[in-house]
Amino acid sequence: MLALRINQLSKLAAVGSLVALSALGLPTYADRVAAAEIHGGVHPSPAVILQVLKSFDNPEGAVFSADGNHVFVSNSAEAGDLSEGFGWVEGAGYISKLEVKANGELSMVNKTLIKGLTAPLGMGVLPVATKKFPAGTIFLCTGSAPFVDSNGQAVKDPGRMRSKLLAFNDAGEVLGEIDTGQGSVFEQINGSPIVLINALGFDTDGNLYVTDSAIGGDQFDPPFEGKGGLWMIPHDALDALADGVEPADRPIFTAIPGNPDGVEVSPADGKIYVNTVGAFAGLADPANGGVYALSKEDIANKKVGQLIDGDLGALDGLDFTADGVMLNAQIRGDIPGKITINCKGQLATTLVLQPGGTMSNLTGPADLAVRRNADGPQLVVIPELYARDATPGDDEVTVVALPADFDSACARDMASLN
Ligand SMILES: [Ca+2]
Ligand SMILES: [Ca+2]
Ligand SMILES: [Ca+2]
Numbered sequence: 001m002l003a004l005r006i007n008q009l010s011k012l013a014a015v016g017s018l019v020a021l022s023a024l025g026l027p028t029y030a031d032r033v034a035a036a037e038i039h040g041g042v043h044p045s046p047a048v049i050l051q052v053l054k055s056f057d058n059p060e061g062a063v064f065s066a067d068g069n070h071v072f073v074s075n076s077a078e079a080g081d082l083s084e085g086f087g088w089v090e091g092a093g094y095i096s097k098l099e100v101k102a103n104g105e106l107s108m109v110n111k112t113l114i115k116g117l118t119a120p121l122g123m124g125v126l127p128v129a130t131k132k133f134p135a136g137t138i139f140l141c142t143g144s145a146p147f148v149d150s151n152g153q154a155v156k157d158p159g160r161m162r163s164k165l166l167a168f169n170d171a172g173e174v175l176g177e178i179d180t181g182q183g184s185v186f187e188q189i190n191g192s193p194i195v196l197i198n199a200l201g202f203d204t205d206g207n208l209y210v211t212d213s214a215i216g217g218d219q220f221d222p223p224f225e226g227k228g229g230l231w232m233i234p235h236d237a238l239d240a241l242a243d244g245v246e247p248a249d250r251p252i253f254t255a256i257p258g259n260p261d262g263v264e265v266s267p268a269d270g271k272i273y274v275n276t277v278g279a280f281a282g283l284a285d286p287a288n289g290g291v292y293a294l295s296k297e298d299i300a301n302k303k304v305g306q307l308i309d310g311d312l313g314a315l316d317g318l319d320f321t322a323d324g325v326m327l328n329a330q331i332r333g334d335i336p337g338k339i340t341i342n343c344k345g346q347l348a349t350t351l352v353l354q355p356g357g358t359m360s361n362l363t364g365p366a367d368l369a370v371r372r373n374a375d376g377p378q379l380v381v382i383p384e385l386y387a388r389d390a391t392p393g394d395d396e397v398t399v400v401a402l403p404a405d406f407d408s409a410c411a412r413d414m415a416s417l418n
Contacts, residue, residue, distance in 0.1 A: 039312065039348055043341040045409035046352035047380065051105045051399040056096065057392040058088075059383035061199070061317075061367035063123035064100075065170050066136035068374030071098045071106055071381050072113070073397055074120035074140065074367075080390040083152035086281075087219075088119035090147050090155060095120060095140070097172065100371070104379050104401050113172035118162070119144040122199030122262075122367045126167075128206030132239040133167055133175055139208065140166045141197040143181060145216030145224075158182055158220040163197045165210065167242070176242040178233075180210075182224075185246060190253050192217070192225045199317070199367055201264040201272070203296075206235035209272050211260040215281050229255040230263060230274055232299050254302045256292060258285030262317050262367060268324025268344060271295050271305075275315035280332050289313040291328065291342070309348050312340060316385070317368035321378055323407035327351070329365035331385065337362040339382070343410030353400060362398060370402075378402040 061074040077092035095114040098106040114120075119142060126137040143163040148154050155161075165178040180186045180194035187193040196213035203209070210231050217224030230253070237247035258276035265272050271293045278285030289312035294305030314332035321327070326342040338360055340348040353360045364385035371379040379401055386395040 039340075039350075041349040042352050042358055043343075043349045043409065044412070045403050045406045046354050047400040047402050047406070048354050049356065049398060049400050050103070050379075053106060053108075053397045053399070054394050055108065055111065056383070056395045056397055057092075057094075058386050058389060058395055059366070059397050060385050061120070061122045061141075062369040062381040062383050062397065063125060063138060064369055064371045064373075064381075065138075066125050066127075066373075068371050069100055070109070070170060071100060071369070072096070072123060072138060073098065073381075073383055074123065076119055076121060076385070077392065078385070078387055078389065079148050079152055080388060080392065083148045083154070085146070085154070086387060087146045087148035087152075087154060088144070089152075090118045090149050090160070091116050092150070093117035093120040093142070095168075095172070097170075100379070104377060104399065106381070106397075106399055110172065114168060114174070117142050117166075118147050121197070124200040124202050124208070126206060127202050127204060128235060130206070130235065130239045132242055134169070137167050137169060137175055139200055140168065141200055141210065142166050144196045144198070146196075146219050147216075154219045156219065156221045158222065158224065161193070161195070161220060161224070163194045165197070165200070165208075178238070178241040179244070185241065186231065186251060186253075189251060190227055192227045194231070195224050195226045198261050199263050203265045203270065203272070206238075208233040208235070208238065209263050209265065211263045211274060213259045213261055213277060215259060215283070227253070227255060228257070228259050229253055230260060230272070230294065230299070252299055252302065254294065254299055254304060256304050258287050258290065259283055260292075262315060262319075262328065264318050264320055266293075266320055266324050266326070267322065267372070268320070272299065273318055273326060275318045275328055277314045277316055277331065280314035280316075285314075287311075289315045289330065289332070291315070291318070291326070309342060312348055316366040317382075319368055319370045319380075320372070321370055321402065321407050322372040323410075325407050325410055327368060327370065327380065329362075329368050329382065331364050331366060333364065333387070336360070337365050337384075339365060339368070339380075346410070363396065377404065378406065
């Protein structure tokens with residue numbers, strides 16, 4: 001174990017060179033082998049599958065309520081057999097509300113808490129109230145391309161691409177929305193609206209970070225250019241943006257290559273972590289499924305930050321445990337769907353599930369959520385996107401429990417170096 005770890009650490013530099021070579025289109029065979037070895041390990045503390053719920057329609061995102069007692073799941077309603085290519089059905093998406101029982105399992109409270117949405121995806125919980133939005137308000141990414149009409153035809157009118165952040169409370173009451181589509185402040189700043197508004201997170205001051213994967217803009221006539229990256233929306237700009245007025249403190253855009261998807265702020269170091277999903281759509285990603293860590297200074301200077309891991313396939317969901325252990329969901333369809341684990345400062349290992357082991361039965365694991373703010377074991381809710389699935393209503397969300405020693409297993413692993 002000791003030798004393996006040192007070997008892994010010595011290859012940190014190899015990952016950097018691999019990514020640099022990939023960016024030039026020149027990955028070597030030796031680099032590929034090194035990367036495969038690096039990610040061959042498993043996290044020493046397996047997770048237990050508590051429940052597999054089979055009652056969703058392409059579930060993409062999950063989030064726990066502020067008190068940890070409820071889970072909201074976004075059903076993105078991908079078109080399946082209705083359309084030729086990947087696309088969300090306009091207005092067919094919805095949010096489900098579930099309750100967390102004492103044993104960690106979930107029970108459905110309201111399958112269609114909010115209906116009529118296009119492409120509801122990632123969510124986050126506002127930690128600091130504004131005048132308009134109480135703490136605990138849930139913000140949802142919705143309205144993204146690529147989407148199709150109810151006949152499965154790709155929508156060409158760019159005016160119908162109404163990407164936005166939708167704010168609602170635990171009862172499902174919509175409290176407001178922030179337009180990120182055509183004609184919005186975001187387009188004014190960037191020259192292109194947010195095309196695929198994918199996931200969001202908040203820092204402890206209530207600043208909002210949201211990704212644009214910038215996929216799907218070419219379905220429109222004329223097409224949107226699409227600029228992939230991370231937006232930071234200052235806390236004090238949320239109300240103004242929801243009121244449709246220009247905020248004093250404007251959102252800041254940082255370009256990130258490889259189609260950024262998951263985003264979350266680490267409870268350990270306060271940095272903003274963003275992963276990349278480009279390979280899912282067959283697009284070029286210099287990190288080949290990587291994770292960038294951005295400091296607030298990086299964002300203020302529009303710098304992409306540090307690439308801390310790569311060559312992981314196509315990453316979707318990203319979240320942290322209480323101690324800052326990072327989880328990422330690998331969603332590319334031609335390699336196994338799985339959850340990877342990055343202990344602080346280390347490269348990714350695979351989360352072992354019981355039952356199932358490393359070859360888990362996850363079908364397109366997407367924007368997962370960790371319950372880290374409540375009593376009892378840390379729970380992970382894993383929505384499974386089931387892209388291009390033909391049977392709506394029976395797609396899966398998997399609930400797993402992390403053992404009590406999950407976070408400390410990282411420290412034990414590091415201690416073995418000494
Ligand atoms: Ca579907
Ligand atoms: Ca996502
Ligand atoms: Ca299905």
